[in-house]
Amino acid sequence: MKISVYRYNPDTDTKPRMQDYEVKTFQGMMLRDALLEVKKQDESFSFRHSCGEGVCGSDGVNVNGRNVLACITPITELKEPIQVRPFPGRPVIRDLVVDMTQFYEQYRAVKPYLVRKDPLPEQEILQSPEERDKLDGLYECILCGCCSTACPSFWWNPEKFHGPAALLQSWRFLADSRDQATEERLDALDGPYKLFRCHSIMNCVEVCPKGLNPTRAIGKIKDLMLDKGV
Amino acid sequence: MSRQASGLMAWVIQRATAVYLALFLSYLLIQLAFNAPVDHAALVAWVSHPVVALGLVLFVPLLLAHAWVGIRDVLLDYVHVLGLRIGLLTLFAFVFIASGLWAFKAIITAGLQG
Amino acid sequence: MQTTRPVFLDLWRIKLPIPAVVSILHRISGVLMLLAIPLAAILFHQALSGPAGFEQVAGILGFWLVKLILLILAWSLLHHLFAGIRYLLLDLGLGLDRPAARQSAWTALIAAVVVLVIGGVLAL
Ligand code: HEM
Ligand code: SF4
Numbered sequence: 417m418k419i420s421v422y423r424y425n426p427d428t429d430t431k432p433r434m435q436d437y438e439v440k441t442f443q444g445m446m447l448r449d450a451l452l453e454v455k456k457q458d459e460s461f462s463f464r465h466s467c468g469e470g471v472c473g474s475d476g477v478n479v480n481g482r483n484v485l486a487c488i489t490p491i492t493e494l495k496e497p498i499q500v501r502p503f504p505g506r507p508v509i510r511d512l513v514v515d516m517t518q519f520y521e522q523y524r525a526v527k528p529y530l531v532r533k534d535p536l537p538e539q540e541i542l543q544s545p546e547e548r549d550k551l552d553g554l555y556e557c558i559l560c561g562c563c564s565t566a567c568p569s570f571w572w573n574p575e576k577f578h579g580p581a582a583l584l585q586s587w588r589f590l591a592d593s594r595d596q597a598t599e600e601r602l603d604a605l606d607g608p609y610k611l612f613r614c615h616s617i618m619n620c621v622e623v624c625p626k627g628l629n630p631t632r633a634i635g636k637i638k639d640l641m642l643d644k645g646v
Numbered sequence: 647m648s649r650q651a652s653g654l655m656a657w658v659i660q661r662a663t664a665v666y667l668a669l670f671l672s673y674l675l676i677q678l679a680f681n682a683p684v685d686h687a688a689l690v691a692w693v694s695h696p697v698v699a700l701g702l703v704l705f706v707p708l709l710l711a712h713a714w715v716g717i718r719d720v721l722l723d724y725v726h727v728l729g730l731r732i733g734l735l736t737l738f739a740f741v742f743i744a745s746g747l748w749a750f751k752a753i754i755t756a757g758l759q760g
Numbered sequence: 761m762q763t764t765r766p767v768f769l770d771l772w773r774i775k776l777p778i779p780a781v782v783s784i785l786h787r788i789s790g791v792l793m794l795l796a797i798p799l800a801a802i803l804f805h806q807a808l809s810g811p812a813g814f815e816q817v818a819g820i821l822g823f824w825l826v827k828l829i830l831l832i833l834a835w836s837l838l839h840h841l842f843a844g845i846r847y848l849l850l851d852l853g854l855g856l857d858r859p860a861a862r863q864s865a866w867t868a869l870i871a872a873v874v875v876l877v878i879g880g881v882l883a884l
């Protein structure tokens with residue numbers, strides 16, 4: 417099988433290029449296995465990966481135009497020639513390794529932790545099963561970045577628009593019965609950029625490897641804003 | 647409260663105007679496709695009909711509000727040079743206001759004729 | 761931020777799912793209509809100015825190039841209308857799951873063309 421990968425070495429290259437490799441396939445081979453095979457043939461090739469089972473979120477790449485986690489993408493699902501490129505819109509450090517700093521900064525900006533104003537209780541803060549259910553479809557995010565780097569609004573304004581991953585987490589804490597910073601969180605999201613650059617394009621929903629739905633979370637945030645603000 | 651400024655409010659205006667536009671433009675499209683006025687007298691009679699006139703008088707500002715929020719969204723996405731963006735927004739605002747006043751003048755003149 | 765680093769953003773190499781196609785066409789159609797606003801205002805005013813003005817506008821609208829522009833604007837309006845209704849439904853929380861979003865995108869895309877063709881045939 418032929419696999420074509422994006423190559424860029426900051427020390428020697430002025431421009432990125434595509435390089436072809438011939439890789440032997442096996443039953444149940446994932447894209448990550450193919451990239452490991454390329455690495456075996458060519459030590460200079462770099463890409464991020466770790467868990468190998470879609471949990472750590474480190475091996476997101478763009479294959480044939482679509483963002484995926486390499487380790488859970490069977491190569492049989494991919495049309496040849498397989499073209500592997502780094503995440504769109506991110507500065508390339510080397511080969512498939514991109515700089516995700518802005519993505520993490522946007523995550524940090526939504527205060528992804530519980531904010532309590534009441535004094536903390538001696539034991540845990542209780543939550544009913546129904547309240548806990550509201551976090552389903554939100555807490556599972558592994559911050560792989562497939563969604564935000566597929567989002568056109570994030571391409572144009574990565575320093576100002578939070579992007580789908582961070583907004584999903586924003587809603588994850590707004591929806592949490594134990595959090596007490598609803599007003600502050602909503603106030604912080606106003607203005608034309610942080611939330612409202614989202615145009616319901618839904619590329620995020622198209623690519624999330626965990627089947628999560630940032631567009632729905634963004635809609636819930638808007639509903640809550642309307643509820644509290646108008 | 648800051649929440650009511652340029653984010654949520656613009657979004658709400660876009661949606662609210664869209665509902666009216668969808669209804670009125672559907673009517674307008676059907677009217678113009680199948681029953682277009684054949685001469686000046688027919689056009690004046692149509693425009694000065696109270697229901698149509700009211701519809702048009704509402705349509706003009708709502709359309710311009712929708713279009714202005716729309717072009718602002720587009721420019722916020724693509725035009726990152728602040729001066730250029732403000733220049734373009736100002737230009738569009740002037741063109742829209744002039745268009746709106748010109749359309750109003752036409753509607754009022756028709757009302758006086760009809 | 762390092763600016764010397766390359767960025768992969770070759771838009772023609774990135775797959776646009778059908779909702780994204782409908783979305784960019786919604787934007788293009790909106791901008792096309794918006795550019796026509798001043799012209800529409802001028803023609804509307806002229807047509808109402810008197811019988812001579814009406815005939816003049818009718819003449820302009822009969823010109824083939826203008827007819828082509830009107831056809832593009834008619835498609836723009838229909839696509840923007842159907843895609844716009846789809847957005848309003850999404851805002852109401854309807855059709856947000858991936859299969860439903862894909863299906864409604866196809867529906868909006870096709871409906872605009874179908875209504876344009878049927879309307880065109882009936883009106884001519
Ligand atoms: C036919 C009825 C209409 C409906 C239902 C409608 C609906 C909408 C909706 C829901 C949006 C928001 C999309 C978003 O936030 O991404 C929108 C945006 C927009 N609309 Fe309309 N609209 C209509 C008519 C018009 C007309 C007549 C014009 C132009 C003269 C126009 C120009 C725009 C523009 C430029 C945008 C911004 C596009 C973008 O952000 O991608 N719309 N419209
Ligand atoms: S929402 Fe999905 S695609 Fe986005 S970062 Fe989380 S797991 Fe990855």
Ligand code: SF4
Pocket residue numbers: 566567568569570579580613614615616617618619620621630631634
């Ligand atoms: S729905 Fe919003 S967040 Fe998701 S890809 Fe589109 S613009 Fe980005």
Ligand code: FES
Pocket residue numbers: 465466467468469470471472473474475476485486487488
């Ligand atoms: S290697 Fe951990 S998610 Fe793929």
